[in-house]
Amino acid sequence: MRILHLSDTHLGRAGARESLSRILHDCRELAGLSAVVVTGDIADDGSTGAYTEALELVGGFARPRGIPAIFTTGNHDERAAFTAVLGTGHLDAEGRDRPADRIDAPDAARAAVSVIDGYRVVTLDSLVPGSGYGLIGAAQLAWLRDVLTEPAPNGTVLAFHHPPVVVPGEPLQEALGLRNGPDLADAIGGTDVRLILCGHFHLQLYGTLASVPVWVTPGVIDRIDLTATPGTLRGVRGASASVIDLRGPHAPVMHTLHARDPRAGETAYEVDADAVRAAVARLAPANAQHGVAAADS
Numbered sequence: 001m002r003i004l005h006l007s008d009t010h011l012g013r014a015g016a017r018e019s020l021s022r023i024l025h026d027c028r029e030l031a032g033l034s035a036v037v038v039t040g041d042i043a044d045d046g047s048t049g050a051y052t053e054a055l056e057l058v059g060g061f062a063r064p065r066g067i068p069a070i071f072t073t074g075n076h077d078e079r080a081a082f083t084a085v086l087g088t089g090h091l092d093a094e095g096r097d098r099p100a101d102r103i104d105a106p107d108a109a110r111a112a113v114s115v116i117d118g119y120r121v122v123t124l125d126s127l128v129p130g131s132g133y134g135l136i137g138a139a140q141l142a143w144l145r146d147v148l149t150e151p152a153p154n155g156t157v158l159a160f161h162h163p164p165v166v167v168p169g170e171p172l173q174e175a176l177g178l179r180n181g182p183d184l185a186d187a188i189g190g191t192d193v194r195l196i197l198c199g200h201f202h203l204q205l206y207g208t209l210a211s212v213p214v215w216v217t218p219g220v221i222d223r224i225d226l227t228a229t230p231g232t233l234r235g236v237r238g239a240s241a242s243v244i245d246l247r248g249p250h251a252p253v254m255h256t257l258h259a260r261d262p263r264a265g266e267t268a269y270e271v272d273a274d275a276v277r278a279a280v281a282r283l284a285p286a287n288a289q290h291g292v293a294a295a296d297s
Helices: 016-026 049-064 079-086 138-147 169-174 181-188 273-283
Strands: 002-006 034-038 069-072 112-116 119-123 158-159 193-196 205-209 212-218 234-235 240-245 252-257 267-271
Touching: 002 193, 016 049, 034 193, 049 069, 049 079, 079 138, 112 212, 119 138, 138 181, 169 273, 267 273
Parallel strands: 002 034, 034 069, 119 158, 158 193, 193 212
Antiparallel strands: 002 240, 112 119, 205 212, 234 267, 240 252
16 A cells, blocks of 8 residues: 655645646656555634635546545645535545445534545544634544454554654644644554554654654645754745555555655744744643653553
């Protein structure tokens, strides 16, 4: 199974359509794709129009190839608008919302299952409305445990927005990642989960949770440059994506693609240390401390 993994398209923001169109154009000759997976922040403003645009562009890439397009929510997304256009987010090769299973959650969380080439792809909803951090609630975790009771023929891939791993010493990541990584680790430990796909941080990152590889793909809209002064934030231009190979002796194998953008690497924005601290205070929970510590012990 080969997945084209995108995240953080932020459609509705200036330049977002161009960035997504550019990376999809540059991926047009990728061979052997089984699915496109988009791990959240599809819309910048949660508007119905942004999801319609995602359906047009990502669906327009997937359907001619006869492969499904799978979407998850992110902190910029709005569940009702997402659902109105994308349903569960599990669109089959003909663009129809046809998951193999879905959650019936009281908070309207979007979580569902597709089976592709014998691999089970499970999307979770880490959106906490009005916040930048993520949380996978108790109802989803109970549902996930039930889904994982019976192994899939070739194993399971989880996809959601907020990573349960961070670069140490990065305050925004530490505050705005997945808050309950240990709870998720407990739910997947000893199961057939082979890989976790995330976005949110707008940079390439690898770690583990309960000995399961976690891959964070860079953003489509831009990429965070960690060579900036510590405590500050710099975004640079250039759409990125990842290719995930789940078959072969070294699987899972992940590699990153960068669009052939003549402006790639140019500074898109810079945020000083005071503004970063203000963002953490505004978007993170009180006394934020990332919830993944010791989750892989």
